[in-house]
Amino acid sequence: MQLTGSLKGRSSRLMRSVNSLAGAAMFVAPLLALVAVWAAVVPLFNVNPRVFPSVGAVGTAALDSIRDGTLFAHVGASLLRVGLGTLIGIATAVPLGIAMGVSPTVAAFLTPLFRFFSVLAGIAWIPIATLWFGYGFGAIVFVIFNAVFFVVAYNTLLGVRTIPHTLRNAAASLGAGRWALLTEVLLPGALPNIVTGIRTGLGFAWRGLIAAEMIATNVGLGYMLFVARDFYRTEVIVFGMIVIGVLWLLIDRLLLVPLERATIERWGMVRRA
């Protein structure tokens, strides 16, 4: 009984790693195809490097920025801002979302404000944020916080509302008080939606970050792109764009997907993607 169980576990683990390898190949293949087309088209039509760089030029720009350390300075600055803004956003949005989910009065009062501010969330705040915090770190973190806050709070609210009422009843009839209801039922029950909110919010935040860094700082990936433009360095611009895209994919794969796998997928609360 136990033996067959562990054998089954092992073979399914093997199947899963084969599957994920195949999945990775399926994911990378179109990107490689795009690079191949790019590598063929630029010399074929003799494209002006001021319009679009060759693959080789971008590779050289990449090596240069790694060698002199500027890439890591930009990436480090950007990740720190996104990380801090997102953490502050989550830490404030989840309690508010739960309060809204529990209390119809709070929800009714705040919903119009949410509708209004979620349209404004993100880059529309850049001008006033720079007035409040000055150019640099504070303004950018504020913009990121803003992008994350509203979407996470709203999704937390949705999550609390979708918890079956019988689960709250079950907890209450087993002796759970208000605090236990919050930590044992509402938070884990809302987690699928909270994760969705974080994923969407991080997407907004990442875009907001690049926009804010173009305006309000002198280090970071957005700044790297923007400055390269002034010198017609298309190879640096394209390299920066690639880094932005790849970093986002890495954040998703290495942070969000494992989080989902360990929690809501394991609990059977969402279907495995």
Add this chain to the structure above:
Amino acid sequence: MKTLSLRNLGKTYFDPYAGAHVTAVHDVSLDVEPGEFISVVGPSGCGKTTILNMIAGFIPYSKGDILLDGKPVHGPGPERGVVFQSFALFPWKTVLDNVGFGPKMRGVPKAERDRIAHEYLALAGLSHAAHRYPNELSGGMQQRVGVVRALANNPDVLLMDEPFASVDAQTRMTLQEELTRIWQERKPTVIFITHDVSEAVFLANRVVVLSKGRVLDEIAVDLPRPRIWDDLVRDDEFKQLSARVLQMVRAA
């Protein structure tokens, strides 16, 4: 010893679709002795689930009293354990932690509540599933967890709301036999809501027949225990009792 009493219990609520007040429970009085197993049976709409929800404290009552050991009952509480038709297990907790939830709420330390949970899981033949999550279990196994989760909290009354209605017929018979066995071992006080007449008779010491929010009749069931379906399907007394209750329910 705790005794549960319903005194002239009634429930009226406003139905926004009908635009009128609806009375789900008119006037129900019932006394439940400690260690008794009572089945409440009736056609849908007779108010049986409403009564259970009022005893559980999930909904307020409009008139009368619910007394547990002489004290009025308001809101949910751990002295009234509930087994739900939809199981209502916490998907994010293992089977062990689901069963240990009640003791955890009482502040029982981790090692002790794990011991309690293991003991109750063994009672339902579920020891092998202790570290699995509910979504990995069949419906029948999930409801076994639901039953022992309520029992592990040592309630004065166990309220069961059509708990076996959503499992297949064979599993249901097994669960019914297991429930009577567990009841014999532990003698909890049980109020069991069902629309299935043979289930009501099979399980109970006393069957309460409800109709349109009122108690139509009560029938004592003195069939010997342990009760096993293979014996009872051929038992004349069981057949007669079931036929009598069925007649009442259909006429209700």
